[in-house]
Amino acid sequence: MQPLITVENGFTKHQFISEFVRATNNTVNLDVIDELFDRLDMDHDGQLNDTECWRANREIIGQFSRLRVALIVVDFQNDFVSGSMAIKAGSAHQNPNEALFNINELLKDTIFSLVVYTMDWHPQNHISFWEHCRNSDRVLSEIDRGRQLMPFDTVSFDEPKCTQTLYPSHCVQNSWGAALDQHLIHIDNAVYVKKGQDQYADSYSAFMDNYGLKKTKLESILCEHQIGAILVCGLAYDICVAATCRDGFDCGFLTALIADCSKAFNKDGEQQTNNELLKKNVAIVTSWEARKIARGQLIPGEWISAIVNKFLMKNCNQKDEILEEDELIRELRNKNGNRHF
Numbered sequence: 001m002q003p004l005i006t007v008e009n010g011f012t013k014h015q016f017i018s019e020f021v022r023a024t025n026n027t028v029n030l031d032v033i034d035e036l037f038d039r040l041d042m043d044h045d046g047q048l049n050d051t052e053c054w055r056a057n058r059e060i061i062g063q064f065s066r067l068r069v070a071l072i073v074v075d076f077q078n079d080f081v082s083g084s085m086a087i088k089a090g091s092a093h094q095n096p097n098e099a100l101f102n103i104n105e106l107l108k109d110t111i112f113s114l115v116v117y118t119m120d121w122h123p124q125n126h127i128s129f130w131e132h133c134r135n136s137d138r139v140l141s142e143i144d145r146g147r148q149l150m151p152f153d154t155v156s157f158d159e160p161k162c163t164q165t166l167y168p169s170h171c172v173q174n175s176w177g178a179a180l181d182q183h184l185i186h187i188d189n190a191v192y193v194k195k196g197q198d199q200y201a202d203s204y205s206a207f208m209d210n211y212g213l214k215k216t217k218l219e220s221i222l223c224e225h226q227i228g229a230i231l232v233c234g235l236a237y238d239i240c241v242a243a244t245c246r247d248g249f250d251c252g253f254l255t256a257l258i259a260d261c262s263k264a265f266n267k268d269g270e271q272q273t274n275n276e277l278l279k280k281n282v283a284i285v286t287s288w289e290a291r292k293i294a295r296g297q298l299i300p301g302e303w304i305s306a307i308v309n310k311f312l313m314k315n316c317n318q319k320d321e322i323l324e325e326d327e328l329i330r331e332l333r334n335k336n337g338n339r340h341f
Helices: 013-021 030-040 052-059 097-108 218-224 238-249 268-280 289-296 299-334
Strands: 069-074 116-121 154-159 163-165 190-194 228-233 254-263 283-285
Touching: 013 030, 030 052, 030 190, 030 299, 069 238, 069 289, 097 228, 097 238, 097 254, 097 289, 116 218, 116 238, 163 283, 190 218, 228 238, 228 289, 238 254, 238 268, 254 268, 254 299, 268 283, 283 299
Parallel strands: 069 116, 069 228, 116 190, 228 254, 254 283
Antiparallel strands: 154 163
C-alpha cells in the first residue's frame, strides 16, 4: 500500500501543507502544519532537503505507516438498550437501535486489526446502585443521609470516601441485563473486556476505574496486538464512550469516536462530549470515515495534530536543553578565563 502522505526532496511549504490537507480530507489544522514545516526546515531555505524529508518521514509520517487500528464497541448491553438503564429513557431521548445497524456494518467488515467488546459487569451490591446506597457496608455523608435520594442523584460517601452518581441496578454479573444485545454481531477472535467489577468503584472507562487507580486489561491487550489507534463507539456517547476515548488518548493511542455508532443519555451530552474530546485531539468521525481510516485511506486531522504536537514539544525540550548547555559552557568559560571547553 502506498503511503497516504508523501514528502519528497525539494518540497515547498505549499506542497507540504497540500499533502496533509489531501490525506486528512481538509480536516488538518493548517497552523500546526505550517509550524511543523518551519521546524523541519532547518536551513530555512523554504524547501525540504533529503535530510529534512527523512526526519519528516521518521518523526511524523512514519507514525501512520502500517498503523494497526482496533474497533472498540462499548457496553452495547441489554440494560442500556431496553432494560433498567435504557439510553432512550435519558433526557437526550436517543434510541440505541438506531446505532446498531452502523455498528453491525462495521463489524461485518474485516478491516480492523482487533475488535473489542466492553461490558459493564457489576456485583449485585455495586456502589453505584441507588437501591443499595444505604447498605451497612457503606456510609453516606451526613447531608446525604438526611435527604430522600433518587436515581441519578450525586452523593458523597464517607465510607468508602468517594463521590458517586446513583443509578438503577444495571448490568449485574451473569444477568440478562449484562448480556450483549442479541442483535449485535459477534466477531470471531474478538476480545471481551469487563469493567466495574469492584463493588466500591465505578468504571465508566474501559481502561480504568473512575479514580484512575485500577486498570482493566484493555491497555495491555491493545499493546499486545500492537494497536496504535482506536475507533470507539457504543453506549452511552456522553458517559462510557466519552470516558473510554479520554483514557485511550491519555494512554497514548490515536483515538476517534464514531458518532453515528453511538447514542447519548443526557441532553446536550453529545455536543459537550464532542467539544471536550476535540480539544484533546480525539477525532469525531462517521462510520464511513472509520472504514477509510482502518483501510489507511484517511487520517483524521486531529491525529496529525496529536503527533505533530508531541514532535514540537519534544523538539522544544531538546532546544531548551541545548540552550541550557550553551549557557553553562559560557559560565564555565567566564570562571576559567575563557579557556577552551
